[in-house]
Amino acid sequence: MSTTVRPAAGAKEVPFAPALPDDMSVEMGSGFLTPGGLVVHTGWSRPLDEPAHVRRQHRAFEGSGSQQWTISTPDGHRAARFPYLYRPDAERAAARIVGALPGGRWPADADTAALLPLALEASEGPALLPLTHKGKPSWGSGYGGDSARFWMPDKRADYERMIAAHGRIPTSCQACARTVREQKRLGWGPRTSHWPKWEVTGHRGAYVQAHCYCGICMGIYLKIGAVKAVTDEAGNTVVGSAAVYPWSESPEITRGVERGDRPFAWFAHFLADAGCVIVDERTGTSLWPENVRHDDALFCETGETGTWDASGVDTSLEEPTP
Known part of the structure; x- marks a missing residue:
């Protein structure tokens, strides 16, 4: 140093x-x-x-x-x-x-x-926030360098205790307050309760921005899709998934559909094709999320479960019980 x-x-x-x-x-x-x-x-x-x-x-x-x-x-x-x-x-x-x-x-x-x-x-309490606004603890503006970063708990039990003690919604984020006011005027329903959020990518031993000005609040990372039985290259029947951004354009699915109505067109398509519809906001490939523990994920890219030490490092990977 x-x-x-x-x-x-x-x-x-x-x-x-x-x-x-x-x-x-x-x-x-x-x-x-x-x-x-x-x-x-x-x-x-x-x-x-x-x-x-x-x-x-x-x-x-x-x-x-x-x-x-x-x-x-x-x-x-x-x-x-x-x-x-x-x-x-x-x-x-x-x-x-x-x-x-x-x-x-x-x-x-x-x-x-x-x-x-x-x-x-x-x-982990709000009083320990690293930023202040008008002399009070603050999550910051959300525009970049003055946005608070937070190390997510490594275990579900720790997360639940934190939620019980401090609640789900930060009340002092300036960016979220402005976003809520503006988007409500436009008729949208912004989702600003994303801190603290267990599913956030990188929660194991890595810190994340507690807020972003538009990404999570405005649902930019949402995916809509479905899972169903498919046949792999070896001819075996496996579970496959497909997903798109809800406002994506497709010549077959959304032809002639206004942009604001495209999520409904995709919903109808996946429901007819697979019999189910899944909406997810986690980072991943299709509907397979990344960096999510097996026992806390709807789907997991590894199929593995394990225990975690104080540093958040997986110390005993094992195959899940069938």
């Missing part, structure tokens, strides 16, 4: 590296050990001129704009739902997180498996 960043009062620079999978070559870097026992640090990524498995720390700079600062345990596990734009903000958030732990700090000999879930739960 660059020495242009000076430790805050009470924080000291220490050697640090994130806990990544064993097949990664993680170069040792540094972070700032806070008085409460957690470490704030910049991220690691693949250098452009290095092999795909190499990860190197981003340099940190003082007074040169924002950059991502993450809160982790001393042994390298991410300990906060939000990354922060400035180190002082990350250090203040780390102090609030450890304040909710037994003893009010992260012990040097901490049992990470036992304490990490408590730290993550303490970090």
Whole structure:
């Protein structure tokens, strides 16, 4: 880490590296050990001129704009739902997180498996948002750099606890508020309750933007399709899927149909062809979603199920029970 960043009062620079999978070559870097026992640090990524498995720390700079600062345990596990734009903000958030732990700090000999879930739960409330608007926590405008990013829970039970504690709909996103007003005037029904959302791609050990100005809110990523029995190249009967963007044009299906009525034409087509209709918004190939755990997906591209450790890494893949 660059020495242009000076430790805050009470924080000291220490050697640090994130806990990544064993097949990664993680170069040792540094972070700032806070008085409460957690470490704030910049991220690691693949250098452009290095092999795909190499990860190197981003340099940190003082007074040169924002950059991502993450809160982790001393042994390298991410300990906060939000990354922060400035180190002082990350250090203040780390102090609030450890304040909710037994003893009010992260012990040097901490049992990470036992304490990490408590730290993550303490970090996920709206009060820990990295952005503010008029002095209050905010999800940001949604236009880009000032949009909050959020690490989705790695397990369904953690997600359900978060929903029970904080609700489904963020109330301080400026972009969503504007979108709702404008689209309701136009007669649309925008869907702004997409944070937090379990099905979001990359929820396992990766952060996502909690809001986008038009994509998810306005249903741009919706697909409409169906599944039915088909014959593969070997002559076997398998389950196949087909899907399109609801407003797609087709010479056979939507000829002479106004654009606003095309979803209804596709609905009628798939219902007649397969006897069912599925509407989905997850990233995937046709109706097979990507990065979705088998036990939480309507369909899965791998057909595999497994367990997940504290870092979100699948540790015990096994074939699903027939």
